[in-house]
Amino acid sequence: MFRSFLIKYAEIGVKGKNRHLFEDALIHQIKYALKKVDGKFLITKTQGRIFVEAEGEFDYDETVTALQHVFGIVGICPMIHVEDEGFEKLGETVVNYIDAVYPDKTKTFKVNCRRARKNYPMESMEINAALGEILLNAFPELSVDVHAPEILLNVEIREKIYIYSEIIPGPGGMPVGTGGKAMLLLSGGIDSPVAGYMIAKRGVKIDAVYFHAPPYTSERAKQKVVDLARLVSKYTGPIYLHVINFTDIQLYIYEKCPHEELTIIMRRYMMRIAEHIAKETECLGLITGESIGQVASQTMASLVATNEVCDLPVYRPLIGFDKEEIVTVSKKIDTFETSILPFEDCCTIFVAKHPVTKPNLNIIRRHEHNLDEKIDELVKTALETDELIIVE
Ligand code: ATP
Numbered sequence: 001m002f003r004s005f006l007i008k009y010a011e012i013g014v015k016g017k018n019r020h021l022f023e024d025a026l027i028h029q030i031k032y033a034l035k036k037v038d039g040k041f042l043i044t045k046t047q048g049r050i051f052v053e054a055e056g057e058f059d060y061d062e063t064v065t066a067l068q069h070v071f072g073i074v075g076i077c078p079m080i081h082v083e084d085e086g087f088e089k090l091g092e093t094v095v096n097y098i099d100a101v102y103p104d105k106t107k108t109f110k111v112n113c114r115r116a117r118k119n120y121p122m123e124s125m126e127i128n129a130a131l132g133e134i135l136l137n138a139f140p141e142l143s144v145d146v147h148a149p150e151i152l153l154n155v156e157i158r159e160k161i162y163i164y165s166e167i168i169p170g171p172g173g174m175p176v177g178t179g180g181k182a183m184l185l186l187s188g189g190i191d192s193p194v195a196g197y198m199i200a201k202r203g204v205k206i207d208a209v210y211f212h213a214p215p216y217t218s219e220r221a222k223q224k225v226v227d228l229a230r231l232v233s234k235y236t237g238p239i240y241l242h243v244i245n246f247t248d249i250q251l252y253i254y255e256k257c258p259h260e261e262l263t264i265i266m267r268r269y270m271m272r273i274a275e276h277i278a279k280e281t282e283c284l285g286l287i288t289g290e291s292i293g294q295v296a297s298q299t300m301a302s303l304v305a306t307n308e309v310c311d312l313p314v315y316r317p318l319i320g321f322d323k324e325e326i327v328t329v330s331k332k333i334d335t336f337e338t339s340i341l342p343f344e345d346c347c348t349i350f351v352a353k354h355p356v357t358k359p360n361l362n363i364i365r366r367h368e369h370n371l372d373e374k375i376d377e378l379v380k381t382a383l384e385t386d387e388l389i390i391v392e
């Protein structure tokens with residue numbers, strides 16, 4: 001029965017002269033999300049309202065699911081719109097609407113009219129009362145509750161008349177593209193896809209970098225990261241994924257540095273390389289899936305050590321999350337099942353039995369110094385052989 005949707009979006013912080021930027025970005029993201037859905041759609045913006053309308057055949061469920069992936073949308077209201085053919089006709093339309101949408105009529109309701117077109121011959125309050133009476137006459141099982149109705153029937157009188165009562169929740173947040181761009185360090189684990197999702201939710205476009213160590217990490221491990229990027233891209237739009245061959249760097253650190261410091265020093269090189277690519281691609285920050293105390297390399301002291309090597313801000317949206325809370329989000333955004341596939345994201349030979357939990361910065365710096373110019377060469381080669389995969 002529904003071919004159109006009224007899109008509700010949060011307006012906090014976007015009032016004033018930036019509002020149209022917000023709306024245009026939202027429309028851009030809606031178009032992107034609907035590109036993959038069967039059907040043709042018309043998206044229009046009028047007087048602070050965004051409408052999505054299907055032209056011809058379309059898949060309703062797919063459309064709603066796609067819209068539920070667009071940050072900035074707080075509600076998706078399936079609606080009907082009719083021409084104004086007089087109040088009597090409107091009464092009939094409203095009766096048919098309730099009849100079709102609510103097979104069980106033992107419900108409370110309230111009519112909420114908005115008269116945006118001021119030359120309509122009746123006032124909002126009058127329309128509420130008159131439509132309420134028509135509905136009560138048509139369906140005696142209905143009853144009115146003006147405070148907490150089960151059905152809030154919205155009737156908006158504009159050029160046309162819009163009728164809707166259902167609000168399907170959207171993901172909230174801000175439209176991607178309104179908040180600049182950041183570089184996500186994306187591994188095959190549970191955390192980093194969630195971290196990317198959370199920063200993108202605030203309107204930030206995401207690029208990603210994955211450190212691959214063949215043959216210690218398999219082709220399937222890399223494919224898993226591409227698959228994760230694709231799942232995140234349902235929310236964020238296209239992701240430029242940089243795959244960096246990290247093998248030689250890892251082996252060289254393994255050869256030259258104490259093994260209990262391996263993870264920290266490796267992480268420092270990941271951050272340096274990620275920041276380098278970030279700066280070249282106009283990213284304004286890095287994103288990781290770190291959470292305080294989760295593993296040895298994520299203690300406060302370890303974070304000092306990995307943070308030290310970059311000057312862009314490092315966003316760690318999961319910093320105060322327990323694993324269980326991260327898992328809940330990862331299930332919600334559908335990355336969990338892929339994240340737990342059993343392909344190693346880092347070979348176990350590179351994981352020390354007793355990694356430092358309180359790295360001493362001076363000692364770490366001294367050991368890195370022993371890596372001399374050769375490490376710079378290896379980093380340079382890694383950057384030169386960056387494999388770019390556009391995931392969408
Ligand atoms: P995740 O579940 O995201 O893999 P993790 O708990 O395994 O995280 P670590 O391995 O310590 O944690 O990594 C911390 C963060 O560093 C990750 O969340 C991710 O942002 C980044 N990271 C780790 N390994 C890689 C990699 N191979 N490529 C890109 N980023 C990585």
Ligand code: MG
Nearest residue numbers: 187188189345
């Ligand atoms: Mg990991």
